Amino acid sequence: MKQQSFSSLEQAHKKKQTKREVFLGEMDAVVPWARLEALIAPHYTKPRKGRPQMPLSAMLRIYFLQQWYGLSDPGAEEALYDMHSMRDFAGLDLAQDAIPDETTILNFRHLLEKHKLTEALFDAVKTYLQERALLLRGGTIMDATLIKASPSTKNEAGKRDPDMSQSKKGNQWYFGMKAHIGVDAKSGLIHTLRTTTGKVHDAKLTDDLIRPDDTIVFGDKGYVSDERKRSTRARGATWAVKDKRKPGRVLSTSQKKRNKKYGRVRAKVEHAFRVIKCQFGYRKVRYRGLAKNEAQMFSLPLGIMLRITLPGNAWRWPTSTSREEV
Secondary structure (H helix, E strand, C coil): CCCCCHHHHHHHCCCCCCHHHHHHHHHHHHCCHHHHHHHHHHHCCCCCCCCCCCCHHHHHHHHHHHHHHCCCHHHHHHHHHHCHHHHHHHCCCCCCCCCCCHHHHHHHHHHHHHCCHHHHHHHHHHHHHHHCCCCCCCEEEEEEEEEECCCCCCCCCCCCCCCCEEEEECCEEEEEEEEEEEEECCCCCEEEEEEEECCCCHHHHHHHHCCCCCCEEEECHHHCCHHHHHHHHHCCCEEEECCCCCCCCCCCHHHHHHHHHHHHHHCHHHHHHHHHHHHCCCCECCCCCHHHHHHHHHHCCHHHHHHHHCHHHCCCCCCCCCHHHC
């Protein structure tokens, strides 16, 4: 057992825990660390030269800290030096352990991106929740959201990011990518995630977001399709996509009641987007290219998904939009 330093002992005798410490304590308890580390271990080989390699467990925890607090690679290094709660979560002691520099943190992130390990981590967490009967099957809620990207051309190529594109929402134009998610209708947890450039229509990802055994499918007006409605009903499932007003017509009273009824369930998908955008601050992409941002998107929902394992429905996220909540 590692001997505690004086600073660690001082922190242990504090009279109050901060919100950050409470959140990290919850994540430390609910994340199946051994299962996730086992997926990365075959790719995490020891270097032949240079400084000793950082423990995999510490690097994986630092990676999650980056996602939950919107930290850049240099920002993650400075946060580890500055905040005891983050060092404690990563299992590092300032008096005894080396703190990874920004290059080490960068290389670990590139390792996850290269081998598509964040998607593997996402699938492993889904399997873990299914084994514990927490991620149920039966219904899916589909939705998509725009994530902004910088339209600047001040770079070597003198061009915008070629993987991003413009999309119009209402009367406003946005430049960036889209995140498409399928959410479990019962628990509100994300079970499927895809990313595309911004101009791709939401409905094009419908088949990717629906599970084969879903008995009911929810969606907003962007997913309206008579062909998919017929095929869904033909296999005995319910098509619960909101009705859309046709040109020159108005919705009937029954259609309005139907939209209101299904809209109450469909609202669950917005909760996931609220946490990603408001709590985790992911309103704008951090990297150039779709692949890097997709890798980050797979890692963001994991904290939301695993919090359901806490007793007493404590997984529900705080209603405040302050990022200090997490």
